[in-house]
Amino acid sequence: MTARVKLSDVARHANVSTATVSRVLNGKSVVSEQTRRQVLAALDVLGYARPDSVSARSSGMVGLVVPELSNPIFPMYVQELERHLSTAGWVPLLCTQSPGGVTEDEYVRILTERGVAGIIFVSGLHADLNADPKRYHDLADIPFVTINGPNPAIAAPSFACDDADATNRALEHLVSLGHTRIGLAIGPSRFVPISTKVKTYTTALRRLLPESEPLVAQSLFTIEGGQACAEELLDSGVSAIIATSDLMAIGAIYQVRSRGLRVPEDVSVVGYDGTALTAFTDPPLTTVRQPVARIAQAAVTTLLQSIAGEKSPTSSLLFSPELIVRSSTAPKPQEKE
């Protein structure tokens, strides 16, 4: 269909090389959105019909499946993924879930029916050890990538915050402050990141504090979940809590205070996710920040390469988080020694 197009005319009009025009027209390579739009505009002006492959791409949709938007880490991912997708000329079809609403499987069916070119799963069923990975094998025709909770049973590129690294950083920070009874407040253990964190915590504790027993409390990823975990861990006499979400950390702080104790003077709390408002909580939260921007960019780049027909590695890429030290952690109180 490009036979009738005089590449040199289009190239001159769009102020790009003929090779670039070719790349845009055959739709096989990733070119910058600005360049692509210049070429499309030149096609329009010169009266050439856009080839189907180009038209499809110009309003191509990519499914974004997230578990929910109440935890601010998910809007952060969506915002970054949207930015990278739309800059490249793609439109995200966002599927967010709520109890009793549309399930991930239903969303995938609808996305497939609607002809999305690819799907990005953020903390989806791929990260749930209780879910059957077979559902992803059935997706073989449509390129997809997963974010967080890397699952070796699923043959797709995965991009994740390094959960082991995150746990080690939080634990080492608290040990360096002199804490010896450090509890882990986790979300549901059926999720890959939680499973990794528990293993890492247990192993690192044995190495750093061989006398100390692992103290793990499990609930939901929410503020209320953090409160419940903190209650259990405080009963076990911890002086520090590592939470597996910022919301849980906020709940843990609330629980510490409801016992008449102070954060960080009596009990230190470390969050996880590094969402924006943690800088403004009371106290400002020490937390381990997921490199959302880098993960989102890598996921989008790889997905678009897959859509363009390039083979991509199916290995799991891990991204190092950052420990942000603020005011919810302090040296272990003297009176507890």
Add this chain to the structure above:
Amino acid sequence: MTARVKLSDVARHANVSTATVSRVLNGKSVVSEQTRRQVLAALDVLGYARPDSVSARSSGMVGLVVPELSNPIFPMYVQELERHLSTAGWVPLLCTQSPGGVTEDEYVRILTERGVAGIIFVSGLHADLNADPKRYHDLADIPFVTINGPNPAIAAPSFACDDADATNRALEHLVSLGHTRIGLAIGPSRFVPISTKVKTYTTALRRLLPESEPLVAQSLFTIEGGQACAEELLDSGVSAIIATSDLMAIGAIYQVRSRGLRVPEDVSVVGYDGTALTAFTDPPLTTVRQPVARIAQAAVTTLLQSIAGEKSPTSSLLFSPELIVRSSTAPKPQEKE
């Protein structure tokens, strides 16, 4: 196309009345998703092809256009809208924007091409007094509703937090605490809610504090915008600030403190939006909460009625916000009198 279907068979199998089967098949009335699914399952089991109207509805898409997801009020709206849409069997196609990315107009074109049944605009160009409302007239074929920033130039149902009420509540709260120099920290005045808030503030100030001059500072809706506004208002000697977003309020608190002043002892700050984490900021934020759940439910119900072909009123519905008094407001400091 329903002629070949024996309604009585389907009704018996789905355990509903024949009238209900009719309603589902003609797709003209809103029935509960559960009932609809029962009827569809019965059709499948009995070997009837689903009529087109039903198939279209069963994976029907509704466009949700939001300006961004970094301000937590927008994920709140999306989460609630998604919940109501998906419970009714609809899938939201979320369009969120970022600088340099896809514009609202482009999203609308793509949504229309993809055959969405309706669109919900949250704080879209309808709320921007500088934007041409004509773009919405061109949308006449597709049902849509707007949330926040009601614009009489657009003939569609609109659902909004009552901005005048919100401003009055904040102002009356601060006046009751004895404040006499109260500044308003606003986002861009081209937006309908801001325009309403400035008018309300000016009028109410004249009524409540006739000796006091209006003090309005304008910036962005962000934390940094709040800082900039607070700087200007503090220079004018205010003892209280009303912000037009929670993020701005957080920025204002930051700015007050960077001058060595305290919140609320020296300066009171009131937020707006009532997003979840404001209960956990330092100090917990006094704020005016948008009734997000009620607005979202009304918007979805009305949109689905329009999609089903029912005439809906094009008037603007205003929802009263709640003043949540926490710890960022206190009586005017004595030393300033």
